[in-house]
Amino acid sequence: MHVSPDSGPPGCPLVDITAxxxxxxxxxxxxxxxVAAVDQHAAAVRDALVPGPRAELRxxxxxxxxxxxxxxxxxxxWREPVGYDFAAVRLTAVCWLVREHDLLSR
Structure with missing residues (x-):
């Protein structure tokens, strides 16, 4: 999925983060x-936001x-590092969730 500044709903913070x-x-x-770190972070975010195994990430x-x-x-x-720290991995995991659940096109 290619994310441009014009994709997604106006004012949605996911647009800036994915860019x-x-x-x-x-x-x-x-x-x-x-890959493993992002997968773990994505699972933690999803578990925190989705109430049940069949519920959809919104x-x-x-x-x-x-x-x-x-x-x-x-x-x-905090400033974005060249490499990865906890926050950079967490925000990368958010991007993975956006891509996998196609959250900016719906």
Missing amino acids: RFMPRLTEFAFEPGL REDLADYVLGFTDVLTENG
């Missing part, structure tokens, strides 16, 4: 450890999560 972090998914081919819920998460990062003065 910034979606390119990191291409590093999966070179970093097997990254764009609104993930957007609210991202707003809260990035607010805390801003309050703490």
Whole structure:
């Protein structure tokens, strides 16, 4: 999925996050450890947001999560690293969820 600044609903925080972090998914081919880390983070986010095994991940819920998460990062003065820290992996996992659940086209 290609995400441009014009894709997704206007004002949705997922648009900015995917524009910034979606390119990191291409590093999966070179970093097997990254695949495992992103998978674990994606599972943790999904488990926190989806009430049951058959329930669907909703764009609104993930957007609210991202707003809260990035607010805390801003309050703490976080800057996106060249490599990966907890926050960068978590935001990359959000991009993976957006892509896998096609959350910006619905």
